[in-house]
Amino acid sequence: MRKTCALTGHRDLTADFDRNALYDQLEELIRGGCDRFLCGMAAGFDLAAGECLIDLKEKYRIAVVACVPYLGQERGFSEGDRARYRSLLQACDETVVLHERYENGCLLERNRYMVDRADLLLAYCTRDKGGTAYTVRYAQKQGIPVYLISTPQ
Numbered sequence: 001m002r003k004t005c006a007l008t009g010h011r012d013l014t015a016d017f018d019r020n021a022l023y024d025q026l027e028e029l030i031r032g033g034c035d036r037f038l039c040g041m042a043a044g045f046d047l048a049a050g051e052c053l054i055d056l057k058e059k060y061r062i063a064v065v066a067c068v069p070y071l072g073q074e075r076g077f078s079e080g081d082r083a084r085y086r087s088l089l090q091a092c093d094e095t096v097v098l099h100e101r102y103e104n105g106c107l108l109e110r111n112r113y114m115v116d117r118a119d120l121l122l123a124y125c126t127r128d129k130g131g132t133a134y135t136v137r138y139a140q141k142q143g144i145p146v147y148l149i150s151t152p153q
Contacts, residue, residue: 004036005029006114008135009045009124009149017124022149023052029122029147030056036063038114041073041089042107043081045124045132050088057091066092069110070099111135115144124149 026037026049039050053064066089074085089095098113099106111131115121121139123146125132139146 002036003032003034003119004038004117005034006038006118006121006139006144007046007049007123008040008111008114008121008132009049010126010130010132011042011044013044013048013124014126017048019048019052022049022124023055025122025147025149026052027056027060029120030060030062034120035061036065038065038067038118039088039092040110040114041066041068041085043077043085047081047084047088049122050092051084054088054091063093064091066095067110067114068095068097069106070102071097072101107131108134112138115139115142118144120145120147122147122149 037053040046050064053062056062074082077085098110108131111134115135115138121136121144123132123136125136125148127133136146
């Protein structure tokens, strides 16, 4: 059965964030039937997850969809993250742009857009405030299963 997975996570990754564990968790979801991934393209978790998925495309038939809240989203990123963003955007199978320019609420709109089209949500959420926590709660209210990225204790 084909499944779509939305991704959400913090821009600031904690020191104990384990990219290899993220890769393994994504691969487990693929083996469990996920073949389409919706990536919000934000700095931090989104870029890391997107890059893992592009690597996994070499082994699996999956699609990665860039869900861009507004054109120019990457302007506020560091130079290195802007380069990663552009590279990931080119490697994605599809790009959805919700707005031509930044508008109040467009980041949360992007998150709802992804959840509304997903069968499950993979989240890196270490705080109970902010956009990631909002997205986790929104998915739960919609009855979408939430898988949390495990971090070492």
